[in-house]
Amino acid sequence: xxxxxxxxxxxxxxxxxxxxxxxxxxxxxxxxxxxxxxxxxxxxxxxxxxxxxxxxxxxxxxxxxxxxxxxxxxxxxxxxxxxxxxxxxxxxxxxxxxxxxxxxxxxxxxxxxxxxxxxxxxxxxxxxxxxxxxxxxxxxxxxxxxxxxxxxxxxxxxxxxxxxxxxxxxxxxxxxxxxxxxxxxxxxxxxxxxxxxxxxxxxxxxxxxxxxxxxxxxxxxxxxxxxxxxxxxxxxxxxxxxxxxxxxxxxxxxxxxxxxxxxxxxxxxxxxxxxxxxxxxxxxxxxxxxxxxxxxxxxxxxxxxxxxxxxxxxxxxxxxxxxxxxxxxxxxxxxxxxxxxxxxxxxxxxxxxxxxxxxxxxxxxxxxxxxxxxxxxxxxxxxxxxxxxxxxxxxxxxxxxxxxxxxxxxxxxxxxxxxxxxxxxxxxxxxxxxxxxxxxxxxxxxxxxxxxxxxxxxxxxxxxxxxxxxxxxxxxxxxxxxxxxxxxxxxxxxxxx
Numbered sequence: 001x002x003x004x005x006x007x008x009x010x011x012x013x014x015x016x017x018x019x020x021x022x023x024x025x026x027x028x029x030x031x032x033x034x035x036x037x038x039x040x041x042x043x044x045x046x047x048x049x050x051x052x053x054x055x056x057x058x059x060x061x062x063x064x065x066x067x068x069x070x071x072x073x074x075x076x077x078x079x080x081x082x083x084x085x086x087x088x089x090x091x092x093x094x095x096x097x098x099x100x101x102x103x104x105x106x107x108x109x110x111x112x113x114x115x116x117x118x119x120x121x122x123x124x125x126x127x128x129x130x131x132x133x134x135x136x137x138x139x140x141x142x143x144x145x146x147x148x149x150x151x152x153x154x155x156x157x158x159x160x161x162x163x164x165x166x167x168x169x170x171x172x173x174x175x176x177x178x179x180x181x182x183x184x185x186x187x188x189x190x191x192x193x194x195x196x197x198x199x200x201x202x203x204x205x206x207x208x209x210x211x212x213x214x215x216x217x218x219x220x221x222x223x224x225x226x227x228x229x230x231x232x233x234x235x236x237x238x239x240x241x242x243x244x245x246x247x248x249x250x251x252x253x254x255x256x257x258x259x260x261x262x263x264x265x266x267x268x269x270x271x272x273x274x275x276x277x278x279x280x281x282x283x284x285x286x287x288x289x290x291x292x293x294x295x296x297x298x299x300x301x302x303x304x305x306x307x308x309x310x311x312x313x314x315x316x317x318x319x320x321x322x323x324x325x326x327x328x329x330x331x332x333x334x335x336x337x338x339x340x341x342x343x344x345x346x347x348x349x350x351x352x353x354x355x356x357x358x359x360x361x362x363x364x365x366x367x368x369x370x371x372x373x374x375x376x377x378x379x380x381x382x383x384x385x386x387x388x389x390x391x392x393x394x395x396x397x398x399x400x401x402x403x404x405x406x407x408x409x410x411x412x413x414x415x416x417x418x419x420x421x422x423x424x425x426x427x428x429x430x431x432x433x434x435x436x437x438x439x440x441x442x443x444x445x446x447x448x449x450x451x452x453x454x455x456x457x458x459x460x461x462x463x464x465x466x467x468x469x470x471x472x473x474x475x476x477x478x479x480x481x482x483x484x485x486x487x488x489x490x491x492x493x494x495x496x497x
Contacts, residue, residue: 027110030158087105122239130262177191179209289454290450293387312350313386326355369446376391
């Protein structure tokens with residue numbers, strides 16, 4: 001792929017050249033882009049495309065919507081609008097192709113982004129399967145929406161020798177078409193005549209009228225023909241891209257981006273927070289507002305008064321993200337660790353790491369809490385308790401733990417089923433619903449997002465969360481004999497948002 005990268009942005013090609021290069025909203029992506037792209041735009045387009053493909057996954061696996069149904073398409077388009085990806089909405093929801101500058105720029109971004117993700121997802125068979133599946137879903141959705149001349153133009157541009165049958169031929173077999181087609185309004189649908197082996201999926205499902213070795217299929221089902229061709233093309237293209245990876249990765253600026261793109265978190269950055277969460281409330285917060293990965297770490301720390309490095313890093317950054325200050329964090333870890341070691345050992349071997357997480361030591365970077373993908377992909381050794389419980393724990397142990405938390409059998413079964421299928425983030429979403437006794441079906445992408453959504457939900461149910469924190473801390477003070485230092489409640493977390 002002759003996609004040149006340079007640091008400074010360049011002006012977009014003139015409209016005339018864009019009209020020639022991108023005459024249609026929908027593409028088969030057979031010709032790679034050859035224009036110069038800035039490094040910043042390269043990264044932006046890659047992340048936006050990734051968000052688009054993940055929206056398709058969420059619509060099916062998280063929301064349980066039937067693929068390509070009106071509800072499924074509506075969810076995807078609304079999600080894209082929420083993410084600010086208006087140019088993808090423009091390409092996905094229209095029934096005809098426009099030719100404005102905005103239309104052409106949308107097609108250009110779509111084209112370049114597709115090829116960028118090819119480079120990122122050609123590395124392993126697992127990544128290729130995911131990419132082909134998502135891109136095929138996107139292609140199908142966009143084709144199904146197209147109408148009239150737009151479809152004919154697409155066939156012509158891509159040298160597809162398919163023409164719809166004449167009205168005379170259609171009328172002669174209209175009775176058979178009605179009997180073999182599940183769609184409504186048969187009279188208004190365009191029908192195509194193709195060799196039966198090109199649509200074996202429709203033949204197998206008895207959704208096509210067969211005659212003389214040909215299948216008669218409506219426009220809505222013609223995607224079966226194109227999808228098979230498109231998947232074959234993508235599979236071949238990804239294999240070629242994999243062979244040329246070494247050439248692409250000579251540019252050091254692209255190596256880390258392309259290699260880690262599939263694990264990239266594209267949501268809210270939790271490295272900075274205005275909230276302040278008192279460490280005295282962590283025990284109560286862990287029961288509902290901590291995702292299972294963090295609840296597991298918290299309970300292990302309280303029980304053993306120690307965590308290995310991976311656990312300290314994962315849990316420490318999470319606490320930073322929810323609003324535990326550096327001073328409180330040092331006190332929290334010190335109080336636990338000094339139950340099994342002397343203070344001098346803690347200060348020499350562990351305090352540095354706590355300050356490091358907050359950017360006060362070493363390179364002094366403001367480190368972000370780990371996202372779900374980062375945690376799921378972590379290597380977890382024997383005796384470690386970090387990582388994702390849905391990914392790294394034995395299913396029977398996971399089931400026992402959920403039972404110990406008092407979850408009902410139906411909820412446990414739902415979580416376990418998603419875990420067995422490898423849908424770890426969906427399993428976490430099911431866990432969230434079970435713990436909070438709701439059916440929200442949230443897309444959990446980050447442990448701190450889990451915490452934030454939990455606090456919002458409880459704030460809506462119980463009122464002002466600042467009052468909750470006040471009462472909670474007062475109760476702890478009373479129980480522990482007012483040994484806890486006074487707090488300025490005006491500085492305590494604004495947990496409502």
